[in-house]
Amino acid sequence: MQGGQAPRGILRPLTAAALIVVVVLPFVFILLQAIFPEIGAGSFARPFDHLHATLGSEDFTRQARNTLLLGVGVVLASSVIAVPLAAIRALYRLPGALIWDLLFLVPFMIPPYIATLGWILSLQPMGYLQQLTGVNLAPFLFSYPGIVFVMALHSFPVIYFAASRSFAAIGSRFSDVSRVFGAGPGRAFWRVTLPLATPALAASLLLVFAMSIEEYGTPAVLGAQFGFEVLVTGIDTSISDWPIDLPKAALLSLALMAISLVAFAMQKRIATARDFDVVGGKTPRAPTRSLGVWRGPALGAFALVAFLSTGAPLLAILATALSRTLSGGLAVSNMGLQNFEAVLSDRSGALSAMGTSLGLGVIAALLAGLLGIAIAYVTRRGPKPGGGVIEALAMLPNAAPGVVVALGLILLWNQPALPITPYNTLAILVLAYVCILLPQPVRYTVAAFQQVNPSLEAAARVHGASAARTAQRILMPLVAPSVLAAMLLVFTVAARELVASLLIAPVGTDTIGTYIWRQFDQGSVGEGMAVAFLAIVVTTLIPLAILSAIRKFERSASAQQAAF
Known part of the structure; x- marks a missing residue:
């Protein structure tokens, strides 16, 4: 031995x-x-000498506030996109469900900074959208809602897959009981199914929050256009711009890590907490329902999200790669x-x-x-x-x-x-x-x-x-x-x-x-x-x-x- x-x-x-x-x-x-x-x-001279100057500055306050605003905004926007789609995927018979799952995995294959560059090419003044439709959405893109929109399209699959699996495990049998007692479909979902899925849903929300406050590419590219600085870009500026301020960068890093640690601690606590007991004995899972008249709108919603999160960035990247010059636009003669x-x-x-x-x-x-x-x-x-x-x-x-x-x-x-x-x-x-x-x-x-x-x-x-x-x-x-x-x-x-x-x-x-x-x-x-x-x-x-x-x-x- x-x-x-x-x-x-x-x-x-x-x-x-x-x-x-x-x-x-x-x-x-x-x-x-x-x-x-x-x-x-x-x-080792002058310990903590710069602490008050850095943490008490307006720059730090603004960057910390913007970091929290960005994380919360992306979480809310991702939830608005993901939760309804996850509920439809899990509780109803959705045509092509596995194909939609695969399409929603593709955003993870596109690095956030590349997808952001694709959105800039599409929505900037005289970008692809304006060339095709005459609509200029540059003011929207280069704004706080624009950053949230772009980052949410990358992050929503985290919530979608967690919520859809949780909703599927719960099934519809518990909400059916509330329907017997007079609750409508919306009220049954809101009061029964959604609370039962809270542990998995909350853990995925906190994971999206942590991902968002750590992202560099999107805030650096879009935020620079209207002065939206976050802690990550503040650290980068302190390291790369003259005069280099390593002590400030270190303090900003500790502040960002503290926020991340709190988020991950909350995620771990929720993930390891006792879940609601929704499966017992040999109770069969209730069958999924037909979408009925909502089949068309549901497929339209899935198609729209798939196009915005996957199709639009990839098409913009490919169109630019095939363009001889950007000024030539989308003309066939400009492609090669x-x-x-x-x-x-x-x-x-x-x-x-x-x-x-x-x-x-x-x-x-x-x-x-x-x-x-x-x-x-x-x-x-x-x-x-x-x-x-x-x-x-x-x-x-x-x-x-x-x-x-x-x-x-x-x-x-x-x-x-x-x-x-x-x-x-x-x-x-x-x-x-x-x-x-x-x-x-x-x-x-x-x-x-x-x-x-x-x-x-x-x-x-x-x-x-x-x-x-x-x-x-x-x-x-x-x-x-x-x-x-x-x-x-x-x-x-x-x-x-x-x-x-x-x-x-x-x-x-x-x-x-x-x-x-x-x-x-x-x-x-x-x-x-x-x-x-x-x-x-x-x-x-x-x-x-x-x-x-x-x-x-x-x-x-x-x-x-x-x-x-």
């Missing part, structure tokens, strides 16, 4: 050391910078493949940027997956003391936007006393991606480990297998599908990440996100949108193809086992 315990005993300190480097130290240096304004020069030819010829470094991002995405996915496996193993199969701390540290990036992680890495790896640093190399981007996305493989892998009965490992150990061999032959094959799914998610997000890449990418290096962003700033919008379209296709099809191949392999293996 001693040989079996050795790998586990080594794995725990190695995992803890990796977490300290990847996660803990960046946040520690943010805290130190927030307390000691001269820590970058190696001095010149932008794609320029991208594929790599005249402006587009292919290099895509290759860099895809390569970094693969490396980040592998490292995050391996670290996620190690964390899950030591917390679910190792000794209990310390396991909770390791898991909590691994989930800490949940409360940190990419801009906060980037700031922590800047502060950590620019210390004068360091003999060697990954700063200004591609390694710093890998560290950023792994830190930002680590909670995903940890969450997936921990759940997979929980589903594996420890008796399987015990049986292997009884028959003489070491801990390492047991993990290799028993645990890893069983958790591999979940780990792979998490790694594909890390790859997809890392390959198109924006804010950390903008702040810490090495000089002269472009990723997909920075290339598109800079092309838009420099006026080469066509090539930028061509890269955006190719990036969406590539980073969507590659994971889907891999998952499809795995499913075919699993079905083939199952068929062979059944044959024997």
Whole structure:
């Protein structure tokens, strides 16, 4: 047994050391910078000297207020879109229900900043909408309601899928009882079905809130047009604009993390609280109802939301990628493949940027997956003391936007006393991606480990297998599908990440996100949108193809086992 315990005993300190480097130290240096304004020069003088000047300023008050307004606004708008659609999807026979679900997943495949650029191209003065209809909605787009509208179209699927699954589990039998006692359909839903779904619905609302206050691209692009600053853009300004104010950026980061932590604490409390008991015994689920005369309006509502959230941004991106010049508009004579030819010829470094991002995405996915496996193993199969701390540290990036992680890495790896640093190399981007996305493989892998009965490992150990061999032959094959799914998610997000890449990418290096962003700033919008379209296709099809191949392999293996 001693040989079996050795790998586990080594794995725990190695995992803890990796977490300290990847996660803990960046946040520690943010805290130190927030307390000691001269820590970058190696001095602990004048602690908290800048605290009142930063937190008492009008800028901070405005940015904090706007952050909360943005989060609440996106939550409300997402709810207005998602809850009625979820109720129709779950409680009624909706034609093409699975197709609508698939279409509502697509917004997650489009990075928010790319979708925002698509909306700018559509609604700006003389944009595509004005060219086609003569309607100018630029004043709406470049306003608080416009930012909320664009962000809600990206966030509403979180609520839609959570609410529809909850409504489906509840069914209509409870509301039917209220109908017997005279309640109308609306009152029955409002007083019975909706309250029963409150835990799942509230958790998804808080998740949307956290996503909204951490988003950088949309507030940075749209808010800059009318002076709408939030904490995320304030941090970016403090880091990137002269004079650079790292102490202010650190304090703003702590304030943003505090808001995020409160939101996630509320989400966890609601998610883990006791749910309403809506299923018991063998009570059959009540059948869904026909939409009747509401069939047409319901399909129209689903089609409208699918077009606004998926179709409109993609069409705007593709139209721009095919346009020879923006001034030429949507005329057939202005359409061509010149932008794609320029991208594929790599005249402006587009292919290099895509290759860099895809390569970094693969490396980040592998490292995050391996670290996620190690964390899950030591917390679910190792000794209990310390396991909770390791898991909590691994989930800490949940409360940190990419801009906060980037700031922590800047502060950590620019210390004068360091003999060697990954700063200004591609390694710093890998560290950023792994830190930002680590909670995903940890969450997936921990759940997979929980589903594996420890008796399987015990049986292997009884028959003489070491801990390492047991993990290799028993645990890893069983958790591999979940780990792979998490790694594909890390790859997809890392390959198109924006804010950390903008702040810490090495000089002269472009990723997909920075290339598109800079092309838009420099006026080469066509090539930028061509890269955006190719990036969406590539980073969507590659994971889907891999998952499809795995499913075919699993079905083939199952068929062979059944044959024997």
